[in-house]
Amino acid sequence: MPNRRSPGFTLVEILIVVVILGILAAIVVPQFTSASESARQASFITNVKSFANATELYRVHYGTYPEDASTGSLPAGLDRWVREDDWTAITPIGGSWDSERNDTGGYACALGVHFDGRGTTQDDAFMQQIDEKFDDGDLEDGGFRRIADGRYYLIVAE
Secondary structure, X not given: OOOOOOOOOOHHHHHHHHHHHHHHHHHHHHHHHHHHHHXXXXXXXXXXXXXXXXXXXXXXXXXXXXXXXXXXXXXXXHHHOOXXXXXXXXXXXXXXXXXEEOOOOOOOEEEEEEOOOOOOOOOHXXXXXXXXXXXXXXXXXXXXXXXXXXXXXXXXXX
């Protein structure tokens, strides 16, 4: 009986497998990044809608919308319907939650994100993607809009 060496992998075979795995990773990783971005946008939209519903409950209970609060601070009285930790955390897309009450025109109450240096900052193109999923795709009007640089809000009441 002749002495046989056990067959093994050559260096070339191992390199071919590594290259194939690298190509597959290059194809798959961007798809996960895109899915992650879509998930963050969807989470942001869900949160804004939830906060808007809480604001409407506040209005029904008190007969008016919450007073304006500084960026990242939960408006007084809204803690009955919104957990303060949810409001003070960085939004799923970066920035801070903010509420605006404007009795001088344009809108009465708005909720949204203020890109104030906390977390990632998003540009108009990114926010337009959200607007397309959420509203009319136009950041200048509609229910979701840019009200100032770095400030994108859902208009709860006009």
